[in-house]
Amino acid sequence: MIVRQLTAGQAVYHDFIVADTTCVPAKRLFAAYVVRARLDLERLAQSVDRVVALHDSLRTAVELVDGAPMQVVREPGEITGPALRSVTWDGTPATTAQLVGALDDWWTVPRPLAVQVLAGHGPEEETLVVCVFNHVSSDGVSAEMVFDQIRREYDGEGAKPADVEQFSSYYEAMLAEGLDEVYEDWVRLLDEGSPALPSWMIEEKLDARDVAVGFHYWSLESLSTAALAEVTRAQGCTQFEVLAACAALYFRREDGHPVNFGVIHSGRHRSGGFDVQGLLRSYVVDVVDHAGVPTVTDAVRRRRDLLRHRTEHFAKLPFEEVCARTGRTPGWRAGQLGAWEVELNGMYAATPDLSMQQAPVLVAEVPLSEEAACENGGPVLLLSFTLGQDKVDAGLRYVSPPVDASLVARIAADFEETVRFVHDHPDAPVTDAPAIFRTAPSR
Incomplete structure (x- = not known):
């Protein structure tokens, strides 16, 4: 576990998240995709875990240390909760919106993981993949970027650890x-x-x-x-x-x-x-x-x-x-x-x-x-x-x-x-x- 000072930008966004009345987009970023194939959810979870292990920013929480908000970066082995959750999805936009909305306030309290991935099969040959991200945890990350790395890992094209430069470095x-x-x-x-x-x-x-x-x-x-x-x-x-x-x-x-x-x-x-x-x-x-x-x-x-x-x-x-x-x-x-x-x-x-499992990926x-x-x-x-x-x-x-x-x-x-x-x-x-x-x- 590593403890670091917040950057000035992180301090501003953290202030947003813990405020009583904050506009929702300031609290989380998300990207939602429909893959025109039935993905293997176990394999997808393993891909998510590999991406989380690659990036300190996805394992960064903002926590009070001696009364002051700090970055707390955990090692992959210190993360206990799952990064991917299997969900029930009926293929409708309304249900997709409900799934995203349920995480609006997820990071109003400290969470060791800065990303949550939701995945579920639809009634057709398709899979919903939703990536929700706490952008306080690192300057410069979008939910779309996180999803793209998960997609590449799933298809065997992921980055090697030695190729990744950490934000803190x-x-x-x-x-x-x-x-x-x-x-x-x-x-x-x-x-x-x-x-x-x-x-x-x-x-x-x-x-x-x-x-x-x-x-x-x-x-x-x-x-x-x-x-x-x-x-x-x-x-x-x-x-x-x-x-x-x-x-x-x-x-x-x-x-x-x-x-x-x-x-x-x-x-x-x-x-x-x-x-x-x-x-x-x-x-x-x-x-x-x-x-x-x-x-x-x-x-x-x-x-x-x-x-x-x-x-x-x-x-x-x-x-x-x-x-x-x-x-x-x-x-x-x-x-x-x-x-x-x-x-x-x-x-x-x-x-x-975009494609995943050789199938089209749609927003x-x-x-x-x-x-x-x-x-x-x-x-x-x-x-x-x-x-x-x-x-x-x-x-x-x-x-x-x-x-x-x-x-x-x-x-x-x-x-x-x-x-x-x-x-x-x-x-x-x-x-x-x-x-x-x-x-x-x-x-």
Whole structure:
């Protein structure tokens, strides 16, 4: 057994989990799949055990040691409970949702295992495999990554222990490097910007003590998707870079002050394992200043160049470590302003065709409602994009107050209008672009 200090990021997430009213997604990560074959559950359990033995992070619990929360890492032989549980599954999405939901509060108390795998045969030739993961136990692990290693172990393609670099073996060196190279730049940039929201929204967030988290999902219209593709080609950008530029235009402040955005990145993957630099949802801050930027095309190009630089540079030091050293709050709780109040996340639609036991692996339908009253509302708006070859799905996670369902629908429509505006009016001045201060000037 090894006892270590929590990282700053782990401390933040642990605080979420033990809070009385925490939004469910902060408490656990999950991935659910349907394998079009009847898997051997005993063999699957052995595969899960081998993956658990490979990674310290899957054997890490957060426990009080001398009154302080610490990482407690157990050796494989010290784990007594099963990592895989056989379940009854009738093949319906509703039952899948019930199985996942039953583990929502699993890690509100210390558990030696940071992963729970549920598996059960359906009425057809199929097997449900659900991987639920406590992401406090290690920075940089997703439930999808854990499942992929289980799948590979089951099919005889697993990693060798010597090929796996443990999170704890590189975090301290990574942190020291980041503090030396990036810390002062982080602090300087954070001080430059301001919230990307009208003043009344900021006031309502600060006044709130109980908030609800809601979600608005939609797919970009075909005209918007085509416009995005054309701007991407014309400006040498990725789709996400163009969408980030559109967000910067839309959420600019009426007073012209530089605006803070949080941008989620995936860090640097390390060979042989599934740990990445920083948190799974690591952040960099992107301060947008349109002063001296004459046209929307200039704004897109500037955003492209700065976003590339900042993502690479600031990814060297986890944001939570900066907060811990400067006394800043991450701003995840109601009644607090964070370093940013608009957050951007981009991901690619699942592309690889997975198989297990030579059978197709499909993502399971899980109709969970993630809306919840909570005390850790986080940024007021999280704008996420799932980028496909011919389709872009979008989501707006919002905190109420200050945002409600009708306002978030208007923001979604305006955002699409911004994408088309950037395409249709490349030489227009930045001041002509749609803006939130026109959509939501006041209550």
